[in-house]
Each structure stands twice: as C-alpha cells, then as structure tokens.
Amino acid sequence: MSSFVVDKDGNKRYAVTVNVNGSDYTKVVKANTLLVNFLREELDLIGTKRGCELGDCGCCTVMLDGKAVNACIVLALDCDGREVTTVEGIQDGEDLDIVQEKFIEHAAFQCGFCTPGMIVSSRALLNENTNPSEYEVREAIAGNLCRCTGYVNIVAAVLDAAENL
Amino acid sequence: MYLPDFEYYAPDSIAEACQLLSQLGEKAKVLAGGTDLMIKMKNEVLAPEVVVSVKNLDQLKKIEYVAGKGVSVGALCTHNDLVKCDVLKEKYSSVSNAARQMANNQVRNRGTIGGNISNAVPSADLPPIFIALNATVKLVGTKGERTVAMEDLFTGPGKTVLAQDELIAEVIIPDQKMTGSNYIKFGLRKSGALAVVGVAVAVQVENNVIKDARVALGAVAATPVRAKKAEDFLKGKTVSDEVLAEAGVIASGECKPISDIRASAEYRTDLVRIFTKRALRKAIDEGHV
Ligand SMILES: Cc1cc2nc3c(=O)[nH]c(=O)nc-3n(C[C@H](O)[C@H](O)[C@H](O)COP(=O)(O)OP(=O)(O)OC[C@H]3O[C@@H](n4cnc5c(N)ncnc54)[C@H](O)[C@@H]3O)c2cc1C
Ligand code: FES
Ligand code: FES
Numbered sequence: 001m002s003s004f005v006v007d008k009d010g011n012k013r014y015a016v017t018v019n020v021n022g023s024d025y026t027k028v029v030k031a032n033t034l035l036v037n038f039l040r041e042e043l044d045l046i047g048t049k050r051g052c053e054l055g056d057c058g059c060c061t062v063m064l065d066g067k068a069v070n071a072c073i074v075l076a077l078d079c080d081g082r083e084v085t086t087v088e089g090i091q092d093g094e095d096l097d098i099v100q101e102k103f104i105e106h107a108a109f110q111c112g113f114c115t116p117g118m119i120v121s122s123r124a125l126l127n128e129n130t131n132p133s134e135y136e137v138r139e140a141i142a143g144n145l146c147r148c149t150g151y152v153n154i155v156a157a158v159l160d161a162a163e164n165l
Numbered sequence: 166m167y168l169p170d171f172e173y174y175a176p177d178s179i180a181e182a183c184q185l186l187s188q189l190g191e192k193a194k195v196l197a198g199g200t201d202l203m204i205k206m207k208n209e210v211l212a213p214e215v216v217v218s219v220k221n222l223d224q225l226k227k228i229e230y231v232a233g234k235g236v237s238v239g240a241l242c243t244h245n246d247l248v249k250c251d252v253l254k255e256k257y258s259s260v261s262n263a264a265r266q267m268a269n270n271q272v273r274n275r276g277t278i279g280g281n282i283s284n285a286v287p288s289a290d291l292p293p294i295f296i297a298l299n300a301t302v303k304l305v306g307t308k309g310e311r312t313v314a315m316e317d318l319f320t321g322p323g324k325t326v327l328a329q330d331e332l333i334a335e336v337i338i339p340d341q342k343m344t345g346s347n348y349i350k351f352g353l354r355k356s357g358a359l360a361v362v363g364v365a366v367a368v369q370v371e372n373n374v375i376k377d378a379r380v381a382l383g384a385v386a387a388t389p390v391r392a393k394k395a396e397d398f399l400k401g402k403t404v405s406d407e408v409l410a411e412a413g414v415i416a417s418g419e420c421k422p423i424s425d426i427r428a429s430a431e432y433r434t435d436l437v438r439i440f441t442k443r444a445l446r447k448a449i450d451e452g453h454v
Contacts, residue, residue, distance in 0.1 A: 031173035073203040142356035143269025
C-alpha cells in the first residue's frame with residue numbers, strides 16, 4: 001500500500017481503496033486524512049457526524065469490517081482494503097432498516113445529531129447478537145452520547161427492533 | 166479537527182517495522198488502534214513526522230494457549246478481542262472482565278493491549294491484572310527479542326523500558342498455581358471513564374490457607390505497583406474476613422496516590438483498602454473471575 005505521489009506543496013499523497021457501503025472507492029489522500037473526513041469530504045457521505053472528534057461521543061460511529069468504531073480517530077489509510085458501513089449503507093435501497101423504523105416509531109430522537117451513530121452502533125450489535133438484553137443494548141450504545149432523549153426510547157427502539165428482525 | 170501533516174508507512178513484517186523505527190528514531194510513532202495517539206496528535210501533545218502503522222502485522226493479532234508456556238496474547242488484540250476470546254473466558258475471565266470495563270464499545274473495537282501497555286498511563290486498566298497474573302511481555306527490536314516482566318516494564322508516567330526500535334509483540338500469562346484472580350475498577354461512570362483506582366489480585370488458596378498472593382494497584386502511583394507488604398502478610402494465613410480486611414489496610418498504606426480532578430489522594434487510599442479486600446474475597450470464592 002505504499003504507492004504515493006508528491007503534490008505541489010511537497011506533501012505525500014497516498015492511494016487508498018476503501019469499500020464503502022458495498023462499492024470500492026479509490027482516492028488519493030494525505031496521510032492525515034481521518035476516516036470521518038474521507039467519508040464526508042471525499043465521498044459526500046455526510047450522514048456520519050463530527051461531534052467531539054476525540055473518541056468520546058460516538059456521533060461519527062461507522063462499522064469497520066462489521067465492528068462499530070469512531071471514524072474521527074481512524075486514519076483513512078488504515079482502512080485500505082477494508083469494508084466500511086455508514087448510516088447511509090444501513091438501509092436497504094429505498095426501505096428503511098428495522099432499526100431506523102423502530103427509532104421513528106419510538107420517537108427515539110429529538111435533535112437527531114446522535115442518531116446516525118446510535119443506529120450504526122445498534123445495527124452492529126444486532127448483527128452479532130439477535131437477542132440482546134437491555135444491559136447489552138446499553139453497553140453497545142454507551143459510547144454514543146445523546147443530550148436530548150435520556151436514552152429510554154432509544155433502548156426501547158433497539159429492543160423492539162431485535163424482536164422484529 | 167484536523168491532524169497535522171505526517172508521512173505514513175504500513176510495514177508488512179515486524180522486522181521491517183523495527184528497521185523503520187530504528188532508522189527514523191524520535192521522528193516516528195507506532196500507530197496501533199490510534200485511540201491514544203490520534204487524540205494526542207489532535208491535542209498537539211505529540212507531532213510525529215512519521216506514523217508507522219502496524220495494521221498489517223497479522224501475526225500479532227492472535228490469542229492462543231501454548232502448552233508449557235501459557236496464554237499468549239498478541240499485542241494487536243483489541244480490548245473486545247479479549248472480551249470475546251474463549252481461551253481467556255475459560256482460563257482467566259478476570260482478564261476479559263477487565264477489558265470489558267474499559268472505555269466504550271467503539272474504543273474497545275480499536276484500542277489494543279499493546280497500545281494500552283506502552284502508553285504507560287498509571288490508570289490503564291490492563292497492566293494491574295496482568296501483573297497480578299505474573300505476565301511477561303515479549304519485546305522485539307532490530308537486535309532481537311527480549312522478555313520483560315510486566316511489572317518491570319513501567320518506569321514512570323508515560324515511560325517504559327521500550328527502546329525506540331522496539332515493538333511490544335505479545336503478553337504471556339504463564340500457567341498458574343494461583344487458584345483465583347480478580348480486577349476491580351472504580352471509575353466515575355460505568356462507561357468511558359478512566360480508573361480512579363484499579364485493584365487486581367491473584368491468590369493461591371489450598372484447604373482455606375493462602376499459599377501465595379499478588380496484589381497490583383493502578384492509578385495510585387506513577388506506575389502500576391505491587392502491594393508487596395500486603396502480599397507477604399497474606400502468605401500462610403487462613404482465609405477470614407479479618408485477614409482480608411487487614412490486607413486491605415496494609416495495601417492502602419503502600420500506595421502513593423495524587424489528588425486530581427477525579428478524586429483526592431485520601432479517597433483513593435481508602436478505595437484501595439476496600440477494593441483489595443473485595444477483590445481478594447472474589448478471587449478466593451469464585452476463582453479467576
Ligand atoms: C473515549 C476513550 C476512553 C478510554 N477509556 C480507557 C479506559 O477505560 N481504560 C484504559 O486503560 N484506557 C482507556 N482509553 C485509552 C486507550 O483506549 C487505551 O489505552 C488503548 O488500549 C490504547 O491502544 P491503541 O491501540 O489505541 O494505542 P495507540 O493510540 O495506537 O498507541 C498508543 C501508544 O502506544 C504506542 N504503541 C502502540 N502499540 C504498540 C506496540 N505494539 N509496540 C510499541 N508501541 C506501541 C504508540 O506509539 C503510542 O505511543 C480510552 C480512550 C478513549 C479515546
Ligand atoms: S466525533 Fe467521533 S467520537 Fe465524537
Ligand atoms: S437526539 Fe439530540 S443528541 Fe440525541
């Protein structure tokens with residue numbers, strides 16, 4: 001993976017190929033490009049939010065090879081050859097995913113800023129564990145801070161989604 | 166929040182990684198999960214000119230039991246790898262449980278044990294339980310391999326015996342005479358909080374007599390420390406609530422905590438007293454939990 005070019009400012013730019021939501025994208029980026037900025041600025045996938053940008057809040061959660069990670073502290077170059085799923089990739093074509101439907105049904109968001117990350121974390125949990133306990137749901141979303149809802153409806157939505165997978 | 170510029174390498178072998186680190190010297194930093202390094206770079210605490218990503222070193226991602234050696238945990242195993250690993254759950258669920266109490270799910274999916282150890286933060290959650298289990302650390306550099314006891318690895322806050330060209334390759338938990346072990350973390354929240362105090366113990370109990378004990382404390386000194394006076398006191402004693410309580414008192418006298426934003430030194434000292442007693446009781450009654 002060490003193919004790079006030197007741009008007019010003398011910075012090295014590296015070729016990186018990431019499979020995002022099922023399609024391969026090859027871009028030439030600086031080493032300091034974070035996955036969240038790669039998604040938002042190179043691919044226009046702005047569902048993934050930037051909040052604290054320090055790994056605390058979970059707004060930027062995406063799946064990397066199926067596992068929930070904070071895209072604000074992962075280098076795009078570290079994702080070369082790997083699969084990323086963003087909130088945009090969770091729904092199936094025009095149809096919302098069951099987790100998304102249940103978030104609407106349970107009014108599990110207010111301002112909505114934490115919602116993409118919440119949905120990705122919840123989906124990652126349900127992909128591994130189709131019958132989570134309330135504790136396991138809370139553990140899975142503990143790294144996703146919501147300043148509006150108080151979490152009760154979010155937990156109810158995820159448990160309801162699990163029952164209707 | 167953007168990162169400063171740097172160059173990036175992702176070597177395909179440990180030898181190549183060590184070679185790079187040796188050539189680049191102080192200019193380079195190893196990148197594993199990035200859950201510490203990326204944050205330090207964003208906060209301008211560190212500004213390496215070169216980042217050496219170890220993502221391709223797949224041989225450091227295994228956890229396996231090797232007869233006669235013990236459980237070998239590759240440095241690039243993530244915290245959630247420890248949480249989910251059947252070998253650990255069966256032999257030392259105390260280690261899986263320590264990992265499960267760390268950070269949050271996203272950070273546990275990225276953060277590695279090598280990063281947690283080489284970071285050498287006094288409050289790091291994994292060193293105490295590894296020290297209690299007498300674990301060793303295999304380091305690999307351009308001049309070859311060496312093995313260091315986990316308790317001898319740390320020399321101060323953020324400081325270890327690692328040379329510039331060395332990588333942590335694996336942690337080895339040797340086969341145990343210890344019959345039980347346990348780690349208690351006290352943080353200010355259940356998730357995403359650093360340890361205010363962490364107490365790890367391992368005990369060998371036969372016919373209700375304590376044959377051997379190790380007590381390792383986190384977040385109460387410049388490095389993780391053993392409470393050796395408490396250990397010596399426990400050896401040969403018959404298990405009783407009074408003995409465990411007295412061990413807690415002795416351990417609390419051995420730590421040198423600081424007061425900071427999360428807790429006062431007095432509070433930390435008292436937490437050591439209580440958690441030493443509780444962790445011993447759990448390890449004695451329930452094994453490696
Ligand atoms: C929100 C949040 C919560 C956290 N909570 C906790 C917590 O509860 N408990 C806790 O203990 N920690 C916690 N941390 C800290 C951190 O996640 C852990 O210390 C983690 O284990 C670091 O591993 P990493 O792979 O991400 O390290 P990196 O950031 O990749 O590296 C850290 C340092 O170690 C060096 N390094 C990494 N791997 C190696 C190696 N194999 N050989 C030599 N040097 C190496 C790097 O050069 C760097 O200096 C938290 C972090 C965040 C962001
Ligand atoms: S923006 Fe990534 S964790 Fe807050
Ligand atoms: S809905 Fe506003 S932060 Fe969660």
